[in-house]
Structure formats: C-alpha cells, structure tokens
Amino acid sequence: MKLHNYFRSSASFRVRIALALKGLDYEYVPVHLVKGEQLQAPFAQLSPERLVPVLQDGDQTLSQSLAIIEYLDETHPEPPLLPADPPGRARVRALALDIACEIHPLNNLRVLRYLVRQLGVSDEAKNGWYRHWVETGLEAVERQLAGHPATGRYCHGDTPTLADCVLVPQIFNAQRFDCRLDHVPTVMKVFEHCMQHPAFIAAQPSRCPDAEA
Amino acid sequence: MKLHNYFRSSASFRVRIALALKGLDYEYVPVHLVKGEQLQAPFAQLSPERLVPVLQDGDQTLSQSLAIIEYLDETHPEPPLLPADPPGRARVRALALDIACEIHPLNNLRVLRYLVRQLGVSDEAKNGWYRHWVETGLEAVERQLAGHPATGRYCHGDTPTLADCVLVPQIFNAQRFDCRLDHVPTVMKVFEHCMQHPAFIAAQPSRCPDAEA
Structure with missing residues (x-):
C-alpha cells in the first residue's frame, strides 16, 4: 500500500493511526499542501478531489479518510475499529x-x-x-x-x-x-x-x- | 421511529431519502432551525450536538446523517444503500x-x-x-x-x-x-x-x- 499524505494534515493523520493500529506497512508518499503539490501532477491525476490522504491498495485508489478507514476495517478486520453492534x-x-x-x-x-x-x-x-x-x-x-x-x-x-x-x-x-x-x-x-x-x-x-x- | 428534522436542512433531507428508499415509516418531528429550536429544550436535551437530524429508534438516539444512514442499512438491509464489495x-x-x-x-x-x-x-x-x-x-x-x-x-x-x-x-x-x-x-x-x-x-x-x- 502507498499512502499519499502530508505530515500536518489531520485527515492524513487519521489514516496513519488506523494503519498503525492494524499493523499494516505502507510506503509514505509526501504531498506538500502548503506548496500546492495537491493541485499539480502527478498527485492531481491520482486524486479527483485534489485532497490528501489518498491510499493506493493494489489497483484501488481510495480517498476521504473516513472511507479509507472503513475500507481498511473491512479488508483487514483485526483489530476492529468499529464495534460489532x-x-x-x-x-x-x-x-x-x-x-x-x-x-x-x-x-x-x-x-x-x-x-x-x-x-x-x-x-x-x-x-x-x-x-x-x-x-x-x-x-x-x-x-x-x-x-x-x-x-x-x-x-x-x-x-x-x-x-x-x-x-x-x-x-x-x-x-x-x-x-x-x-x-x-x-x-x-x-x-x-x-x-x-x-x-x-x-x-x-x-x-x-x-x-x- | 421518530425523525427530528427540519424541512430545509440538507442533512435531514439525506435521512428522509434513505428512510423512503427503505420504505420505513416514521413520525416526523419538526425542529425549526431558523428560530433556534435546536438549542432549546426539549430538543437540546436529546441532542448533545444540538444538530438535526436525530433519529430515535426504540431506546436508541442516533445523530449525524451519514451514521444514521449506515445504521439503517445495517438494521434494514433491503434495499442496500452500499455496494457489497x-x-x-x-x-x-x-x-x-x-x-x-x-x-x-x-x-x-x-x-x-x-x-x-x-x-x-x-x-x-x-x-x-x-x-x-x-x-x-x-x-x-x-x-x-x-x-x-x-x-x-x-x-x-x-x-x-x-x-x-x-x-x-x-x-x-x-x-x-x-x-x-x-x-x-x-x-x-x-x-x-x-x-x-x-x-x-x-x-x-x-x-x-x-x-x-
């Protein structure tokens, strides 16, 4: 997996926590928001929203931190990040x-x-x-x-x-x-x-x- | 079920659509946002966020439109509002x-x-x-x-x-x-x-x- 993110972006930070809780390794790809790298190629071609974080998992390109965390919870259920009920x-x-x-x-x-x-x-x-x-x-x-x-x-x-x-x-x-x-x-x-x-x-x-x- | 909502609130509208798609009946409880009714009793006692919509289902009180819709999809799976994959x-x-x-x-x-x-x-x-x-x-x-x-x-x-x-x-x-x-x-x-x-x-x-x- 590759996580496109920025150290100070709190949406990125959410996904980094989830990946760490699940013990999943990933490649860290920095996107410098203050320099506007999210609006330029190559990132802009990957992200229709021009927003970090983006997670690449095989041929899937996932956006929106909460959707990414739900995806991780569905594809790597342990430890669960949502209760069962x-x-x-x-x-x-x-x-x-x-x-x-x-x-x-x-x-x-x-x-x-x-x-x-x-x-x-x-x-x-x-x-x-x-x-x-x-x-x-x-x-x-x-x-x-x-x-x-x-x-x-x-x-x-x-x-x-x-x-x-x-x-x-x-x-x-x-x-x-x-x-x-x-x-x-x-x-x-x-x-x-x-x-x-x-x-x-x-x-x-x-x-x-x-x-x- | 009781839906506390406001006709013009788009978060309320989201939940009304989901309830209608699932064919679920509910009692409509209006909360007039422009008059500030969300900040006053009785609604403020029901909603820690002071936000519509709130769905009451039995003894459960649910908030945040997207969380409510996911709950409805889990408790009333047909027709599904999320794909299977x-x-x-x-x-x-x-x-x-x-x-x-x-x-x-x-x-x-x-x-x-x-x-x-x-x-x-x-x-x-x-x-x-x-x-x-x-x-x-x-x-x-x-x-x-x-x-x-x-x-x-x-x-x-x-x-x-x-x-x-x-x-x-x-x-x-x-x-x-x-x-x-x-x-x-x-x-x-x-x-x-x-x-x-x-x-x-x-x-x-x-x-x-x-x-x-």
Whole structure:
C-alpha cells in the first residue's frame, strides 16, 4: 500500500493511526499542501478531489479518510475499529463525523486562505474563527462522551476505534492554535490515554518523514 | 421511529431519502432551525450536538446523517444503500464525504451567520463564499463521476446509494442559492435521474409537514 499524505494534515493523520493500529506497512508518499503539490501532477491525476490522504491498495485508489478507514476495517478486520453492534457502530461513526463534518472542514488551509485573501479578514479574526469552531465543536463532543455509559478509556469502550483516529488529530490542531481545552475534560482524558498507545505515537506528525519544525 | 428534522436542512433531507428508499415509516418531528429550536429544550436535551437530524429508534438516539444512514442499512438491509464489495463501498462513502465534509459544512446556517455577525462580511461576499464552495466542491464530484466505469444512472451503478442520498440535497441547496451547475453535467444527469424516483420525490423539502414557501 502507498499512502499519499502530508505530515500536518489531520485527515492524513487519521489514516496513519488506523494503519498503525492494524499493523499494516505502507510506503509514505509526501504531498506538500502548503506548496500546492495537491493541485499539480502527478498527485492531481491520482486524486479527483485534489485532497490528501489518498491510499493506493493494489489497483484501488481510495480517498476521504473516513472511507479509507472503513475500507481498511473491512479488508483487514483485526483489530476492529468499529464495534460489532449497529448502535455502537452508529455512535462511533457519529463521534467521528462530529469532528470530520462540524469542526475540521471549517479550519483547513484552503478555507483559512479564502478568509484572508478573498474576504480580507485579519489574522486575529481568522484565529478567532479557528478557535470558535474547535472550542464549540469539541464542547459538543464532550457532551457526547461525558457520562455516557459506552465511553471508556477510549471514546467507545476500552479499545481504540475510528472515533479515536479522528479525535486525536483534532486535538493536535487545537493545541497548535492555542485553543481552550479546559472545558472538555473527558475529551482530554481520552486523548491522553490514546497518546500512551504506540500506534498513536508512531503516527503523529513529528514522526513523519516530511515533518518540519 | 421518530425523525427530528427540519424541512430545509440538507442533512435531514439525506435521512428522509434513505428512510423512503427503505420504505420505513416514521413520525416526523419538526425542529425549526431558523428560530433556534435546536438549542432549546426539549430538543437540546436529546441532542448533545444540538444538530438535526436525530433519529430515535426504540431506546436508541442516533445523530449525524451519514451514521444514521449506515445504521439503517445495517438494521434494514433491503434495499442496500452500499455496494457489497469493499472498493465499491469505499467509493460510495468517499462521494458522500466529498459533499458532507467538503461542501456542506461551509454553507450551513451557523457558519453563514458567523460570517455576517462576527466577521462583518457583506451579503454579496457571503453569497460568493456559498457559491465558491458549492461550485468547486461539485467540480471535484464531477471529476469523480465523469467517465468512471462504476458511475451508472446513479452515482454508483443503477440503484440509489448513500452517495445519491447526499448528492440530491446538495443540488437543492445549489439551486436555491443560484450556483452555477453547467460545469457538472454528470452530476446533474444523476440528480435528474434521482428526481424521477418516488423516494427522492417524497423526501424533498416542499413535501415536508413543516415546509414554508
């Protein structure tokens, strides 16, 4: 397998965690988003969306991090990244989507650039926008986790799932942009537990071949 | 089953289509987003995210439209809304996520309000923002669909899938905001085919009990 990704892309980070949890080896192909390599050949010919991550598995070319992780879970079922029961699967997917649809899309590079370049927003207002969506979005995740009987050491039970693969990169972003996190103690407890796990440690941006200071 | 939703919410519309495709009856519970009913009791007590749609099925309370549709597909397998093969499932999920993560989150009500109220963006610039993400996002979907051997009368083959449940509401939004659509002929061909299907027709906003002119 080949993973086309960028060390700082949180969608890429999600897939790196899943691959590490499953113990799957892959070739790391860096795509430098800040330099715009996702818009140029050869990557642009591979990716109709011009987005990382892209996973190549044999003759399959897969996109969208959540779809890639579900594919990995279907093709390499052990250890499972989704519970066996439909309500549990729905809870894990909803937690993942609470981040992947409600927080992350508002804060990716092309959106921040549009705010500054097209709308003339100041750096201060741009950073306020970033923090607003992270802080309110994680508050919703906190309400989902706190006190729910299915929440364990991880988001759902005591083994990592898709939800943790999505949560951890979002917390890395939140920390990088100095977001408030003291209002989401359950989220942070899960995050800290994840960061004890070798797969999460190995997948983090600073361990990537294309990492920058 | 009870579906808490809003006629104009495209995430709600996705679930209404899936329920109609599966022939499942449900009680329609309106939540008026423009009046802020999602932030007040009783709905706010039901939904940690304060977002529609929410599906109640027995003692389960489910959120996030894509997670709800996957749950419905697992608990009521016929007709299937995902293909049987992992690469096909990954393609359908990626198409759904290309809209649910890359287009829709940028254009929902609370984001448009933040642009106007917090960033002081003009109505014209706000509408430009809306159209930008719809038009560039649908262009990426067009590149996914056009010429791909798996594209049929629907996004994937000749029966409706999760991808169509997500595509159709996005096109309704695009039309309502006068977005350009002539650059996405394959997308529009699939959309028009969907809108011949009784389930898509029955689920559309104008047919909802809480529909407004």
